[in-house]
Amino acid sequence: MLGLGAGGLVAAPYAQRALENVLGSVSDKDPTGVTGLLPNGGGFRYYSVASSVPHRNESDYRLTVDGLVERPRHYGLAQLRALPQERMVRDVQCVTGWRVPDTPFEGVRLARLLDAAGVRDEATAVRFTCFDGAYSESLTLEQARRADVLVALRMRDEPLSHAHGGPARLYVAPMYFYKSAKWLSGITLTREVRPGYWEKRGYDIDAWVGRSNGRDDVPTAT
Structure with a gap:
């Protein structure tokens, strides 16, 4: 036994x-x-809002940083991996109620990519698009520059799987998980926040865990 x-x-x-x-x-x-x-x-x-999602790998994945920037940038997976990596362990909280405690994520701090592109003065927000062809999200520029917002390449100490949004996804640790857009392909600086896929369908734009969407969950970060 x-x-x-x-x-x-x-x-x-x-x-x-x-x-x-x-x-x-x-x-x-x-x-x-x-x-x-x-x-x-x-x-x-x-969850996926598309009927199917193409797979991307080392040879064909690209992440674009554009919009109101001085230096538009394009990254492959190898280039993202070569940048300094941040690791954090936080609870993942879905707005539908389920929670996964102590989940490690690792990747490039979003603020580093914004700085490399040179954000123009008129930009106040960031829009995220995905290679599923349907999903989008947005953050204010202040939110996007937080230390706990990553372009994640690893989850639970393994490369990010396709099912979990790989090879790269947004990870916004203190917000409900719908803000952490899977299959990330575009980061665009904009003049104002543009509501994302779920915000257009009634979810809060500012999705702080425990302080939005009518829920009283324990916050995942301060």
């Missing part, structure tokens, strides 16, 4: 990742969204 128990502890992380991969793959091809209602072993649910 002790041997079986020990074996189960060893196998559990692999079984969990296998389950997540299966659910992620199925949900990627599920236009009904029903699979998004199923929790996996890690506590996450998979």
